[in-house]
Amino acid sequence: MKTWDAIIVGGGIIGLSLGLALRRKALQVLIVERGEPGREASHAAAGMLAGSGGEIAPPLTTLTGESARLYPQFVHELQDESGINVDLRDHGTILVSSRPDFPASAEPLSAQQLHALEPSLGLEEAKPAAGPETAFAFLGERSVDPRALVGAALNAARHLQIDISSGTEVQSVLVSEGRAVGIRTDKTSYLSEVVVNCAGAWAGSFRPYSFPVRPVKGQMLAVVRGPALRHVVRAESVYLVPRTDGRLLIGSTLEDAGFNKQTDVNTIQKLLHDAVELVPAVASSKQHEAWAGLRPGTPDGLPILGETATAGYFVATGHFREGILLAPITAALMTELILRRPSSLDLARFSPLRFFQATG
Ligand SMILES: Cc1cc2nc3c(=O)[nH]c(=O)nc-3n(C[C@H](O)[C@H](O)[C@H](O)COP(=O)(O)OP(=O)(O)OC[C@H]3O[C@@H](n4cnc5c(N)ncnc54)[C@H](O)[C@@H]3O)c2cc1C
Known part of the structure; x- marks a missing residue:
């Protein structure tokens, strides 16, 4: 029976990026995907590479900062191996806030500077929406088109002869x-001494561990x-992410709605x-277009990265909210x-073992 050096469960951006990194180290890799690769959270994302925003929990900023630094090289390799342009944009982000609590790396903007950077975002227009204390700042962040990114990762995976089993539920x-x-699927079993769970919001739904x-x-x-925005614009209640093809993405909500992915008009x-x-x-x-996706959230807001108590798993x-950004790191x-x-x-802060401490 055929065996692989590593089996990855889940063909989102995390599973695809890891599969590519392992394959580049000459491992034989199988990615097992329940649906079609790259059609869940990674398809729904806005693509802001927001590594230094004030919302990011401190233990994570080392990872986000390092991943933001790796991004140009990550994209260069993917574009090279796939022939797909992933629309990595480098124009930066304009932060709009009613509280003067911008990250240290943000540069406050005067009304004139704001107008020069982004004429359609006038101070006078934006102030009534965000309140009289509204302030603006510039942050040197990038953005990417996540759908193009997963498309490129999938193409690169095929090009590098990674095995992909779609429509197969682990x-x-x-x-x-x-x-x-190895793993047992709805159809058969696949053997490997290394299994990596990259199943996103569904990662806790198969044995032997119920990750929270x-x-x-x-x-x-x-x-x-719409308006030809150059920058990502991020305020407290909404963000706008321009794409080079003329689309403008507007997001997003944070909802506790189980696995329901329907949008509602209101x-x-x-x-x-x-x-x-x-x-x-x-x-x-x-x-x-309107759509919804399911982010993989954890009780402490940190990702789960590491080996479980089962060796090789x-x-x-x-x-x-940072999976597109965190894929390279x-x-x-x-x-x-x-x-x-x-x-x-x-x-250590990201270990899966933190959820399975022995009691008593
Ligand atoms: C609206 C929205 C906006 C976002 N904006 C941003 C942003 O601007 N920047 C950013 O960095 N991040 C953003 N994110 C977060 C980002 O999309 C996620 O963190 C990231 O996509 C997670 O990737 P993943 O590969 O872990 O999960 P997914 O892309 O969900 O992939 C998991 C895969 O596992 C498969 N799977 C599940 N169970 C099984 C099983 N039993 N067997 C086989 N396969 C299985 C699924 O079908 C799925 O394809 C956003 C998310 C949403 C929803």
């Missing part, structure tokens, strides 16, 4: 004498023929309304762990 990790030996990952729904919409209207308050020219755009999930760190090399960053 039901359990096979364990023998305390070690992982929960789906956090996010609804978004895209408009076309929520989409509210997002659009908030976007118009911030950038009035959005009012003349045409709605193009690893997990890389719980990336919540996750792939690099998990590759070190799987190859039993010293880790270049301390991963």
